[in-house]
Amino acid sequence: MGDTGGDQVEAAVRDCAALLRPAAGLDWEVGAGGLEWSCRRTAEHIASDLVAYAGQLAGRATTAYVPFEITLDDGTDNAGAVDVIEATGGLLAAAVRTTPREVRVFHPFPFRSANREGFAAMGVAEVLLHTHDIAEGLALAYRPPAELCTWVLTRIFPHVRPEPGAPWNTLLWATGRADLPGRAPVAEWRWRNNLVIDAERLTLQGVTPAAAADLRAGGTGGFAWIEGGPFEGTRDAAGMVVKAYEAGTHRPEWGMFVLVRREDGLAVGGIGFHGAPDEEGRAEVGYDLAETARGRGYATEALCALAEHALARDDVKLLFAAIEQDNAPSQRVIARAGFTRVSEDEERAAYELHDLEASLRLYVRES
Incomplete structure (x- = not known):
């Protein structure tokens, strides 16, 4: 998983230009699909978004958008507008x-930041979707490459269940532009960049379905790993993310996070939830470190940060973890993170009601 998104941005723009340049002689003042904008205004918007995203990355803007905009010179024709899309x-x-x-x-959406891959995915989405809008207005046939649509969906639409074999239809439905059989129409939507939770020596970086699929398949997930990583538990957890995404039940803030060391940017392990909180506000946590990263307090630090983030929410009342009775190091981690072992009666009830294996010990931390 070595791409950063630059190739995908170029491919989307190339596809857009190939469609629009031959149509430059048409009337672009007509409406663009279901938008209130004209086709001409929509083309300008594509360019504006592309350069704005480039400005965010180049300027390392951390608190707001870089305060600039672009305008096309007076007299710029439609072919010139395509030139600007290609340049931006x-x-x-x-x-x-x-x-x-x-x-x-x-x-701004939804967690106040994005990385280079997120901005690339947003840029590709802007190009694909608004080229579609312009094509509708100009009565042109347009269908972007399926791999580009999948690339966008698995990075900034992790909450959307993919329609098998129909990534373009899925993207159009997710953005309120088309219907999908068996699904309610979408009236409001936002894409979702991954969540990052800060700790002292680490950042907990949310894993997208794309990264999870790569980890499950034996790749790096796009992370630079410490020697010996990722450990098998991290790959297993990535498989759970992929299954949840394919089922449409994945919720990014209740998924998996990779632990990245601030000092050198190396990933040292994984942590996360087994799913969203239940109706009673309970959620299960799990964690895993590469063997070469153990014994340095990383798991405790990450678990504390994750627990504090989750328990600050109104919909979370209790976090729990099930740990093998002979896994003393993990029991020490969970205790240092403020979890306590439940009573034997509560543990017995968990065995009976929730099929908890008898070899596991149950620890909880409440809000």
């Missing part, structure tokens, strides 16, 4: 490729 697409691709992986800059 090149700027975003270059910014994506030259931004370090660990850099995160401001974007």
Whole structure:
């Protein structure tokens, strides 16, 4: 999983230009699909978004959008507008490729930041979707490459169940532009960049379905790992993320996080939830470190940060972890993170009601 998103930005822009340049002689003042904008205004919007995203990355803006905008020169014709889309697409691709992986800059939705891959995915989405809008207005046939649609969906639409064999239809439905059989129409939508939780020596970086699929398949998930990582528990957890995504039950803030060391950007392990909280506000946590990263307090630090983040929410009342009775190191981690072992009666009830294995010991931390 070595791409940063620059190739995808260029591919989307190339596809857009190939469709729109031959149509430059048409009337672009007609409405663009279901938008209130004209086709001409929509083309300008594509370019504006591409250069704005490039500016965010290049300027390392962390608190707001960089305060600038672009305008087309007076007299610019439709072919010139396509030129600007190509130029601003090149700027975003270059910014994506030259931004370090660990850099995160401001974007409002939904967690106030995004990395280079997130901005690339948002840029590709803007190009695909608004090229579709323009194509509708100009009565042109347009269907982008399926792999680009999947690339976007698995990065900034992790909450959307993919329709098998129909990534373009899924993306159109997720953005309120088309219907899918058996699904209610979408009236409001936002894409979702991954959540990052800060700790003292680590950042807990939310794993997208794309990264999870790569980890499950034996890859790095796009992370630079410490020697010996990722450990098998991290790969197993990534498989759970993929299954939840394919089922449409994945919720990014209740998924998996990779622990990245601040000092050198190396990933040392994984942590996360087994799913969203139940109706009583209970959620299960799990964690895993590469063997070469153990004994340094990383798991305790990460678990404390994750627990404090989750228990600050109104919909979470209790976190719990089930640990093998002979796993003393993990029991020490869970205790240092403020979890306590439940009573034998509560443990017995868990065995009976929730099929908890008798070899496991149950620890909880309440809000």
